[in-house]
Amino acid sequence: MPVRLRGASRDAAALSTACAYVGPRSRYANPFTAGFPSPLGPPMDAAESVDLFAATLRGPVGRHYAARFARALRGLDLMCTCPLDAPCHADVLLRLANEASDDSVTRTNHLLEGPR
Template structure:
């Protein structure tokens, strides 16, 4: 089963062709970061869990579903590396589930509701 690893893009490239860097400046990066203002009227800084939740919610949207399908195909069966510490929530966890858990992509789609 693929796993999440911590490191930089050069680490992923050196480790294995079965490892993909999904961190900052990659095409799989989370556009929401801990410390950024939350998209709410108060706009308090988000923690890592809130940034990951917002990433997951984005993948459920009409445009996000398109990216979710592409990400699932591209990352299936691969280890994912990000710069996040392993003991905090990371969007790579969402990507791992999306790409490798049977039915997870369907769950993402069904959470959007009927069209």
């Protein structure tokens, strides 16, 4: 089963084609950053930013991206700059890519829940 790794984009490129970088400045990056104000007020912590990322992928437009992300990332290890002991959107992407079927909206919604 694919796993989450910590590193930068150059680290992912050096590993192999079985690893995709999903951190900042990648097409799979979480647009919601811990420490920055949330759309509703005070700064978010890591778990809140991951929850907001997952919620966005459950939305009407986000489901389209969720399906594309799942197809592109299926079977790959995912690398991000987040500490491994902290919540990370890569965990959401790992579950989405490796446990979902492309045609199951209900299953996708379940897999897009926040950190476990």
